[in-house]
Amino acid sequence: MDGAVVILLAVFLFSATSDPVKKTQNVDIYSFHINSTVTSRYATTTITSRVANKLNKSQEILFEVKIPKNAFISKFRMIIEGKSYDGVVKEKAEAQQQYTQAVSRGQSAGLIKSVGRTLEEFKTSVTVAALSKVTFELTYEELLKRRLGKYELLINAQPMQTVADFKMDVHIHEKTGISFLEVKGDLSTDDLANAIRTTRADKDAWVTFYPTRDQQTKCKTCDETGLNGDLLITYDVQRQNPNGEITVSNGYFIHYFAPSDIPRISKNVVFIIDRSGSMHGRKMEQTRLALLKILSDLTENDHFGLITFDSQIDLWKRELLKATQANLEDAKAFVKKITDRGATDINAAVLEGVKMINRHPREGTASILILLTDGDPTTGETNKEKITGNVKEAIGSKFPLYCLGFGYDVNFDFLSKMSLENNGVARRIYEDSDADLQLQGFYDEVAVPLLTDIQLNYIGVSNLTQTSFNLYFNGSEIVVSGQITDNSVESVTTEIIAISKGSKVTYRDTVTAKDVSDVQPEHEHFLERLWAYLTVKQLLDRQVLLKGPEKEAAKKEALNLSLKYQFVTPLSSMVVTKPQEDQAEVADKPREGEAPHRPTAHRPAVFASPGVAQRFSGGVSNSRIGYSGSRQKGSRLQSYPARRDPDLFGRKRIMGMDYDDHSSSVTADFLHTVAVPVVPVVPLVPLVPVVPVVRSHRFLLPADGQPKPLCFDVPLPYKLKLLEDSSIEFSMNGESKTSENGFSQIAFHYKKTHHLVVNTTSINYHNDQENEEFFWGHKYTGLNKDGVSVLILPSKVNITVGDFIISVLIHKNGDLFLWPGVEQYPQGSSPTGILGKASISYEKIKGYSTPTLKIMDKEVTASRADVRDYRITSAPIVRCWLVPFDAVMNGNISDFTVTQL
Numbered sequence: 001m002d003g004a005v006v007i008l009l010a011v012f013l014f015s016a017t018s019d020p021v022k023k024t025q026n027v028d029i030y031s032f033h034i035n036s037t038v039t040s041r042y043a044t045t046t047i048t049s050r051v052a053n054k055l056n057k058s059q060e061i062l063f064e065v066k067i068p069k070n071a072f073i074s075k076f077r078m079i080i081e082g083k084s085y086d087g088v089v090k091e092k093a094e095a096q097q098q099y100t101q102a103v104s105r106g107q108s109a110g111l112i113k114s115v116g117r118t119l120e121e122f123k124t125s126v127t128v129a130a131l132s133k134v135t136f137e138l139t140y141e142e143l144l145k146r147r148l149g150k151y152e153l154l155i156n157a158q159p160m161q162t163v164a165d166f167k168m169d170v171h172i173h174e175k176t177g178i179s180f181l182e183v184k185g186d187l188s189t190d191d192l193a194n195a196i197r198t199t200r201a202d203k204d205a206w207v208t209f210y211p212t213r214d215q216q217t218k219c220k221t222c223d224e225t226g227l228n229g230d231l232l233i234t235y236d237v238q239r240q241n242p243n244g245e246i247t248v249s250n251g252y253f254i255h256y257f258a259p260s261d262i263p264r265i266s267k268n269v270v271f272i273i274d275r276s277g278s279m280h281g282r283k284m285e286q287t288r289l290a291l292l293k294i295l296s297d298l299t300e301n302d303h304f305g306l307i308t309f310d311s312q313i314d315l316w317k318r319e320l321l322k323a324t325q326a327n328l329e330d331a332k333a334f335v336k337k338i339t340d341r342g343a344t345d346i347n348a349a350v351l352e353g354v355k356m357i358n359r360h361p362r363e364g365t366a367s368i369l370i371l372l373t374d375g376d377p378t379t380g381e382t383n384k385e386k387i388t389g390n391v392k393e394a395i396g397s398k399f400p401l402y403c404l405g406f407g408y409d410v411n412f413d414f415l416s417k418m419s420l421e422n423n424g425v426a427r428r429i430y431e432d433s434d435a436d437l438q439l440q441g442f443y444d445e446v447a448v449p450l451l452t453d454i455q456l457n458y459i460g461v462s463n464l465t466q467t468s469f470n471l472y473f474n475g476s477e478i479v480v481s482g483q484i485t486d487n488s489v490e491s492v493t494t495e496i497i498a499i500s501k502g503s504k505v506t507y508r509d510t511v512t513a514k515d516v517s518d519v520q521p522e523h524e525h526f527l528e529r530l531w532a533y534l535t536v537k538q539l540l541d542r543q544v545l546l547k548g549p550e551k552e553a554a555k556k557e558a559l560n561l562s563l564k565y566q567f568v569t570p571l572s573s574m575v576v577t578k579p580q581e582d583q584a585e586v587a588d589k590p591r592e593g594e595a596p597h598r599p600t601a602h603r604p605a606v607f608a609s610p611g612v613a614q615r616f617s618g619g620v621s622n623s624r625i626g627y628s629g630s631r632q633k634g635s636r637l638q639s640y641p642a643r644r645d646p647d648l649f650g651r652k653r654i655m656g657m658d659y660d661d662h663s664s665s666v667t668a669d670f671l672h673t674v675a676v677p678v679v680p681v682v683p684l685v686p687l688v689p690v691v692p693v694v695r696s697h698r699f700l701l702p703a704d705g706q707p708k709p710l711c712f713d714v715p716l717p718y719k720l721k722l723l724e725d726s727s728i729e730f731s732m733n734g735e736s737k738t739s740e741n742g743f744s745q746i747a748f749h750y751k752k753t754h755h756l757v758v759n760t761t762s763i764n765y766h767n768d769q770e771n772e773e774f775f776w777g778h779k780y781t782g783l784n785k786d787g788v789s790v791l792i793l794p795s796k797v798n799i800t801v802g803d804f805i806i807s808v809l810i811h812k813n814g815d816l817f818l819w820p821g822v823e824q825y826p827q828g829s830s831p832t833g834i835l836g837k838a839s840i841s842y843e844k845i846k847g848y849s850t851p852t853l854k855i856m857d858k859e860v861t862a863s864r865a866d867v868r869d870y871r872i873t874s875a876p877i878v879r880c881w882l883v884p885f886d887a888v889m890n891g892n893i894s895d896f897t898v899t900q901l
């Protein structure tokens with residue numbers, strides 16, 4: 001092997017170092033092609049990126065692409081100065097051992113990682129000589145899965161540079177005919193939509209996407225650095241034959257079975273909902289929302305049950321009840337009252353769910369157990385092996401268990417195993433604003449059972465993939481592939497036996513090989529690869545459930561196939577030799593459930609090799625090329641949100657499901673951009689009167705004995721003195737920065753030693769010796785020091801200082817901001833500050849054409865106005881009399897500002 005080595009497991013990319021802006025001119029992606037061919041749902045996609053080093057010295061060029069998580073990379077090649085460097089798939093252990101040096105240099109960390117919900121990113125780099133070119137070629141394969149009545153082919157492109165010759169060609173061939181096809185995604189927006197051409201024939205569809213350089217800067221998520229987004233091609237096929245569709249080619253067959261014209265089966269569904277403390281806040285809210293929607297979608301013949309659990313288990317009703325209007329209303333009332341509280345007893349809760357279903361007669365129906373949890377079992381039985389054992393025994397293969405893992409604290413391996421053992425699947429629910437939709441989406445997939453106990457039998461075949469299935473849901477598809485034992489056999493015979501509404505149904509079909517083989521010669525091996533892909537996927541799932549020699553055998557078989565078909569799977573690694581570099585890279589296909597990639601301070605040392613001039617990325621993700629070093633672009637931040645969430649105990653944790661190691665630089669750039677002070681431009685000599693827009697906060701001031709309160713505006717930006725009582729050395733100040741609605745930070749000072757700073761992420765207390773930080777969304781009741789107590793509630797902190805009781809609310813609708821309210825003023829005190837007055841008296845003076853009030857013995861003109869009362873979580877709109885600031889505050893605004901928070 002000459003030179004350096006790259007070991008790749010799943011995705012790809014490209015990069016060099018330093019100043020990205022100058023780099024663009026030094027690296028040119030002059031051609032970028034993505035070709036995707038889908039034959040009978042099996043998609044093979046090749047990305048070809050041609051890049052020129054325009055510098056008169058050698059430099060490192062980064063290749064970076066994103067591919068669907070479900071796909072296996074099957075080929076990678078670099079062509080430099082006419083020489084090809086091909087990736088070779090090896091056993092992971094062997095590759096790792098061989099290149100321990102690379103591994104020990106920690107370079108495996110960033111090469112392949114999970115980005116977002118559906119994509120993985122692969123990147124590697126190569127040093128390219130002065131004024132030379134490099135071609136990168138990556139191929140990956142996947143079987144498109146039918147969900148909710150359609151297949152989706154996702155192609156991501158983020159070149160980071162405009163490309164003179166950019167082409168995406170997709171060809172779909174489905175022999176029974178394509179029933180509909182739609183091209184969506186952010187790359188189909190704005191001017192870019194004009195670059196998409198869709199051509200349809202009966203069995204074929206072609207989608208081409210040839211954006212000009214100019215168009216590449218014009219889409220919702222694109223800018224001068226080029227394309228950035230996805231194309232999503234959605235389609236479904238015609239299904240005339242109720243027995244399904246069989247394709248035979250080169251000794252292999254595939255059978256797709258997805259009937260839809262059979263009656264739905266009533267279902268018995270039990271939802272087991274985690275309401276432990278960690279679910280609290282938005283997760284709990286979204287869960288309630290999703291459940292309410294799901295309940296509305298139940299049909300009257302369905303029976304359902306609801307179980308909520310923490311350390312204690314609560315049943316809505318002991319029995320499954322029919323989904324009548326009255327029962328649903330009652331259940332909804334139950335759902336609305338679910339609140340988070342204690343620990344997590346998964347074992348007891350699931351066993352209770354099983355009992356509930358078992359108590360219910362199941363004849364002619366389909367039973368489903370759905371567990372939603374966001375954490376580890378923490379109470380009751382906490383040994384995961386014992387739990388999975390108990391659950392498996394209790395269910396006894398009678399019905400499936402689906403586990404929905406909410407957020408990143410879940411032990412996804414545990415949930416996966418428990419689901420797989422019970423004929424279900426585990427699904428991740430990403431902690432995001434659409435979590436309720438994800439939950440509903442999952443439910444929709446299992447909402448309409450059509451068949452149970454499905455067994456598929458074939459004659460004259462071997463090495464079949466899975467042939468028995470517990471349940472078949474409308475909108476999904478049953479897929480079986482295998483080898484034809486005798487190649488001279490002219491036909492394949494299938495038999496499907498299943499239960500439909502309590503009675504046995506049989507589907508039989510015989511297809512002759514010559515009728516079914518209309519596969520183009522260049523794709524004649526696709527069925528063999530499809531079979532291998534499906535077999536490896538199923539073996540990888542199965543080995544999780546096996547033990548000892550059986551497990552080893554399954555792994556070995558999966559590995560054999562991975563090596564034979566050159567798939568980069570969790571068991572294999574791809575090794576790529578590179579020219580003239582004594583360095584190596586190792587990458588592994590991430591598994592679902594693995595901790596998301598954490599940002600690292602430095603790039604792997606490999607990228608910092610001497611003489612390297614720049615980082616550059618030429619790829620796709622399905623496509624991504626160009627500069628990856630940093631990208632000054634807000635949209636990128638949106639598509640790769642880095643979350644900072646506290647954990648259960650309020651400690652700081654970085655949570656970034658989409659975090660990649662560019663994020664730190666991207667974030668820095670972003671901050672840099674927004675941190676530029678916004679200076680209002682005030683024309684010196686306005687030709688027409690200009691009413692300057694003054695940002696202000698509107699405060700409410702309750703009135704004694706009057707129905708309507710007063711309100712007044714406080715101009716911004718100032719650091720405001722909100723409350724001060726010098727007799728007890730107490731002050732509270734607020735600062736507004738990020739939001740026009742409220743405060744970004746509120747500070748409390750007491751007796752010179754106690755300081756409490758509340759901002760939109762945390763609540764920080766310190767005195768001379770201690771420093772304690774708590775986070776919003778995590779209840780904590782313990783802080784009580786020397787006249788200061790802090791109680792953290794879901795969207796409110798309750799602060800007691802001396803005899804003042806103050807609440808600070810956090811508002812999360814739209815902007816994130818804080819709002820203070822004084823709930824109790826000490827008797828006899830006379831505090832100052834904007835909130836210094838608990839209330840005020842006024843009188844309405846009659847006889848004026850404009851409303852006039854008498855306040856503190858002065859006549860003041862007022863106007864009717866509205867103000868949101870942010871002291872209350874729901875922020876109701878309150879009618880008030882708007883009066884000038886100095887009419888209610890003794891003094892002008894400069895008396896109510898501070899220089900130091």
Ligand SMILES: *[C@@H]1O[C@H](CO)[C@@H](O)[C@H](O)[C@H]1NC(C)=O
Nearest residue numbers: 033034035036046048169171
């Ligand atoms: C991509 O597909 C187009 C049309 O199907 C074909 O002309 C072209 O050669 C393909 N390119 C590559 C790199 O395979």
Ligand SMILES: *[C@@H]1O[C@H](CO)[C@@H](O)[C@H](O)[C@H]1NC(C)=O
Nearest residue numbers: 054055056057058129130131
């Ligand atoms: C590279 O280019 C610079 C300026 O264009 C020139 O000064 C330098 O001599 C060149 N170096 C080589 C090795 O050609």
Ligand SMILES: *[C@@H]1O[C@H](CO)[C@@H](O)[C@H](O)[C@H]1NC(C)=O
Nearest residue numbers: 149260262263264448474475
């Ligand atoms: C299954 O889905 C198809 C397509 O959405 C629909 O036409 C059919 O009525 C559904 N079948 C049942 C039993 O709901």
Ligand SMILES: *[C@@H]1O[C@H](CO)[C@@H](O)[C@H](O)[C@H]1NC(C)=O
Nearest residue numbers: 461462463464483485557561
């Ligand atoms: C397929 O099945 C045959 C037996 O029918 C077996 O000999 C062969 O090894 C199998 N092939 C693979 C790749 O598993």
Ligand SMILES: *[C@@H]1O[C@H](CO)[C@@H](O)[C@H](O)[C@H]1NC(C)=O
Nearest residue numbers: 553554556557558559560561
């Ligand atoms: C895997 O392949 C090796 C040799 O390539 C062979 O000895 C072994 O029997 C195969 N294992 C299985 C499970 O097919």
Ligand SMILES: *[C@@H]1O[C@H](CO)[C@@H](O)[C@H](O)[C@H]1NC(C)=O
Nearest residue numbers: 757758759760761762764773
């Ligand atoms: C809140 O304060 C903490 C520490 O006091 C700081 O780390 C954090 O960045 C602040 N958050 C915001 C949004 O300013």
Ligand SMILES: *[C@@H]1O[C@H](CO)[C@@H](O)[C@H](O)[C@H]1NC(C)=O
Nearest residue numbers: 789791793798799800805807
């Ligand atoms: C806030 O704390 C005070 C004293 O600890 C208590 O009297 C008051 O009820 C609390 N308010 C809320 C909303 O819990």
Ligand SMILES: *[C@@H]1O[C@H](CO)[C@@H](O)[C@H](O)[C@H]1NC(C)=O
Nearest residue numbers: 886890891892893894895896
């Ligand atoms: C506010 O007070 C400051 C300092 O006392 C004074 O200089 C300024 O003129 C006052 N402004 C108004 C509008 O009264």
